[in-house]
Amino acid sequence: MAESLRVTVWNEFRHERNNDEVAKIYPEGIHATLGAALKEGGFDVRTATLDEPEHGLTEEILGSTDVLLWWGHIAHDEVSDETVERVHERVLGGMGLIVLHSGHFSKIFKKLMGTTCDLKWRHDDTERLWVVAPGHPIAEGIGEYIELEEEMYGEHFDVPQPDELVFVSWFGGGEVFRSGLCYRRGSGRIFYFRPGHEENPSYHNPDVLRVIENAARWAAPTKGAAPVYGNTEPLG
Amino acid sequence: MAESLRVTVWNEFRHERNNDEVAKIYPEGIHATLGAALKEGGFDVRTATLDEPEHGLTEEILGSTDVLLWWGHIAHDEVSDETVERVHERVLGGMGLIVLHSGHFSKIFKKLMGTTCDLKWRHDDTERLWVVAPGHPIAEGIGEYIELEEEMYGEHFDVPQPDELVFVSWFGGGEVFRSGLCYRRGSGRIFYFRPGHEENPSYHNPDVLRVIENAARWAAPTKGAAPVYGNTEPLG
Amino acid sequence: MAESLRVTVWNEFRHERNNDEVAKIYPEGIHATLGAALKEGGFDVRTATLDEPEHGLTEEILGSTDVLLWWGHIAHDEVSDETVERVHERVLGGMGLIVLHSGHFSKIFKKLMGTTCDLKWRHDDTERLWVVAPGHPIAEGIGEYIELEEEMYGEHFDVPQPDELVFVSWFGGGEVFRSGLCYRRGSGRIFYFRPGHEENPSYHNPDVLRVIENAARWAAPTKGAAPVYGNTEPLG
């Protein structure tokens, strides 16, 4: 069933083309690395990037996407408001959305959260993502924690209290961070997952990839009645 | 995947043997009706009842149960504390639990909730269960609401605020009730679902059965690391 | 302490000037009626309306407001984006916000929720608001339910799952509605309260006023450290 889920991996795809260090880690771009892993996991995968027409997120593509992954960092403002509206509408209509790392400051995430989504940060730290919801499907197959060399993100993370909190991160420099967060908005599900600084090879880590695959399955749309809005007659 | 889920349907099985009206609706018992529907839905089904040795819930049975359904009403006190402890431990260890209707006053539900689980009630009313979480997997395939002739349960329902609220019921007599409630406890998932008074044929209703099947899939255990407790060395 | 809370009551103030029936119920406007009640309750009250310069919500007014009440209906689009931004920033900074009735479609509420905030509606029904969180400070002094003649709002209400659900409404025509909802966003607290159709005298009802006063106390800002964001040094 999950095998036919249609995932679109969206990536800003700038660092990989402008920075040799990043290009060594993700020669074809973060989207290619994530896409390959998801394909191997049985998903039906497409990728889309900022510099394609309509950022690669046309009505048609979005209309045939079950779950959208989002990685962006230095060019959030270049994403057009039209595209953000389109993605927003699709999420409320049931499409899953997985927002990765610096995507916390993307237009679409801020619009869905209603807050600034601000946080603390610092390069070059040790992160340990502890599972705080051990039976949650997004933590399936993961041990007690995942350890990474990563950029630090620290609290306060200015987002709404999540519907479910799955991971909390410890950082060597002394900070903590709510790093795996589940939200429902409209008929759609959203998962924010912290790791993935472009200068660290986190998307080659099998546990990180496992979490992303789990999240894609968890965020898949549910076939149900579309809600009816507006003026209605009494049911009696 | 879901096809091999092992469901055990537990039923008090007293009304059906002592009351002709109930016997007409559920001649083999509520467990048989629910079990047949789940079997058809692709689950691996067993049943267990109060008057079997150990109430049919031996270590072995529970150890090979993914999701347990619970229907009880007039004999909650006859369920042994040993059995309740065993079920409790299994739920915290990851087994799903679906508590139906008058099971709100069962020992196991009260123990898991930590509250009285009390409510208002009255026979012979019209219930309309509205979906308030349209993208939730437990509401998959259901319309905007389910309408039933049922016993009324009214607020205040003395349970913890659920992690997710899926259904809210309207009753003709003027009451409302939070009627589909999701909880996580330990590594296990619990769903409380309101309908199922023994004198009403609700477990023959296809939408009610669909919700129960959806809930069984939702509540299935997740394979993950067992949490480690107790004294531990620093990770460094 | 609560006695010195500074409340600003914002009202669109159009229906009362254009519709004789509404003017009979609220001759000086909804803001005047709510303001008078809050004044009597010991609050330091100001009012502001759409057609004042900057809609009456200048930097100075907002900067000296602890809790803002919001009633709007037919002119949501006339509220300037600048004002919405200013209110949004203040809420995230700690100012309380109480959104009333048709304010569900206001720009500020939709921006804070991140969803469409859509719903069903119909005039002329009986509403019964049941308390589902009996110990909550917003329900202080209220009985089991409040009964009103009101416009109907029905589920699905397209908002995020609230942090706390205080009231659920029953309507004579067969619908239910989550009608008292608590949210935290940034350092601010938001309460949505359903009643208040302009053609019904609900803001003369003592229980409705009591809830609004309770909510104003609950939503008052908390003096705490302002979160620090951005690049930071390790704590060691």
Next chain:
Amino acid sequence: MAESLRVTVWNEFRHERNNDEVAKIYPEGIHATLGAALKEGGFDVRTATLDEPEHGLTEEILGSTDVLLWWGHIAHDEVSDETVERVHERVLGGMGLIVLHSGHFSKIFKKLMGTTCDLKWRHDDTERLWVVAPGHPIAEGIGEYIELEEEMYGEHFDVPQPDELVFVSWFGGGEVFRSGLCYRRGSGRIFYFRPGHEENPSYHNPDVLRVIENAARWAAPTKGAAPVYGNTEPLG
């Protein structure tokens, strides 16, 4: 208003009498230290300890207690089930309960949570409690974090997902812990607060005391209608 809140500080009071090191930190017992601070904060304070008749928690005492603090560690099993039942009933009836540190394993906390309340632990670490809900009244007057020399408690903490998460702790040894947790049960409010190992002077720390005072105000009972349960007539 808050000035007349009646707080009862319950303490096991064994370590202080059996261990010289602990006695140096809390010569009159933890209850005396906490009680003195709360008295200074304007509360009406009484104390009660394990070895008093009925553990000092008679019907009369509990009946006139607004908020109960609970510190226990090595003698949880010596608390009688009768007393636990009495406290449980009072909490559901509206009395606030603040459970401190090793009280996580107390009978009353486990009964209210419905889970094992298990966790990891280790002596002698550095704890940094980060505020993750900056506008919450329990964090009033606190900076971004509180730093202490303390016993470590680590995830997974086997409790239900809290209604509100206020603090998350970082530990030098590499663990994290959800360390300030809000729950509603029945009409009562419960706050779990992590610090307070008997060999560390945490209850002399002004920020820790401030949190406990804030929590006592937050947990105070709300005067509202007592819920009505049982068989009821239709409202029409």
